[in-house]
Amino acid sequence: MTIIADEAAVTPAVLKVMAQTTDPRLREIMTSLVTHLHAFVREVRLTESEFQQATRILNTMGQQTNDRHNEFVLMSGSLGVSTLVCLLNNGDHGATETTQSLLGPFWRMNHPLTENGGSILRSPTPGPRLYGCFTFVDQQGAPIEGLEVDIWHASPVGLYENQDESQADYNLRGKFLTGPDGVVRFTSVKPIGYPIPTDTTVGTLLKAQERHPYRPAHVHVLAHKPGFKTLINQTYVDETDYRTSDVQFGVTKALIGTLEKHTEPHPTDGDIGEWFSLTHRLTLEPGESRLPIPPIK
Numbered sequence: 359m360t361i362i363a364d365e366a367a368v369t370p371a372v373l374k375v376m377a378q379t380t381d382p383r384l385r386e387i388m389t390s391l392v393t394h395l396h397a398f399v400r401e402v403r404l405t406e407s408e409f410q411q412a413t414r415i416l417n418t419m420g421q422q423t424n425d426r427h428n429e430f431v432l433m434s435g436s437l438g439v440s441t442l443v444c445l446l447n448n449g450d451h452g453a454t455e456t457t458q459s460l461l462g463p464f465w466r467m468n469h470p471l472t473e474n475g476g477s478i479l480r481s482p483t484p485g486p487r488l489y490g491c492f493t494f495v496d497q498q499g500a501p502i503e504g505l506e507v508d509i510w511h512a513s514p515v516g517l518y519e520n521q522d523e524s525q526a527d528y529n530l531r532g533k534f535l536t537g538p539d540g541v542v543r544f545t546s547v548k549p550i551g552y553p554i555p556t557d558t559t560v561g562t563l564l565k566a567q568e569r570h571p572y573r574p575a576h577v578h579v580l581a582h583k584p585g586f587k588t589l590i591n592q593t594y595v596d597e598t599d600y601r602t603s604d605v606q607f608g609v610t611k612a613l614i615g616t617l618e619k620h621t622e623p624h625p626t627d628g629d630i631g632e633w634f635s636l637t638h639r640l641t642l643e644p645g646e647s648r649l650p651i652p653p654i655k
């Protein structure tokens with residue numbers, strides 16, 4: 359190794375060491391990381407106290423991470439990295455729009471099997487009714503039969519059942535099976551957007567940047583069947599500005615469902631006041647059907 363003469367000599371000296379990495383992918387990643395990291399430090403002319411602050415922030419984020427909370431995942435979302443990785447790796451490797459999205463922190467394994475067309479209301483949940491109709495197709499547009507589909511979402515006050523004592527276990531969660539038409543129909547209530555946790559490092563950043571902590575209302579979907587890449591999706595149903603200012607940058611065009619407000623009596627459930635219909639068409643890519651590790655039990 360050469361003796362480093364001055365500031366300009368640092369980057370080439372480090373890159374020379376990175377170039378000796380045997381594993382080609384690790385070599386590529388580390389070379390690029392050092393190149394961009396050094397360029398970043400130069401560009402912002404990072405001060406010594408800012409550098410010390412940065413290392414303290416990373417330490418704190420590690421301490422804030424546990425079995426029920428992952429501060430790094432939250433930060434990745436808040437900086438748009440999670441969506442970028444998703445879009446680069448899906449939709450024909452970023453070439454086309456994709457209905458693939460982020461899993462989020464609240465998917466549970468073994469959602470209760472629910473009859474197609476049935477309700478996922480498992481305890482009284484006040485709020486306007488939502489009638490969902492999701493169509494699942496392959497890349498040629500043909501409906502996919504025999505697809506196992508998990509649906510889950512937050513309540514009309516923005517809480518998932520695992521966060522809310524007043525909701526029954528598995529409320530607003532169900533597992534459905536598609537028929538020959540590739541369609542899943544379900545009855546629920548309309549979710550609203552909710553804030554991400556704000557009592558940790560991400561919250562401090564949001565406050566410093568005067569950003570709100572809200573995610574737009576959405577319905578989560580996880581669809582899998584052998585032969586297809588497992589589809590993880592968030593279908594957005596929001597009518598507010600959060601759709602264009604999602605704190606996690608999760609909303610893409612292909613993820614916005616068609617939400618319609620109705621005031622006429624519902625064709626089967628009669629006079630239920632204001633209700634909503636939600637339709638969305640989701641495309642699965644060929645690939646490996648693999649279930650993610652559930653973030654919660």
Ligand SMILES: [Fe+2]
Pocket residue numbers: 462512576578
């Ligand atoms: Fe969510």
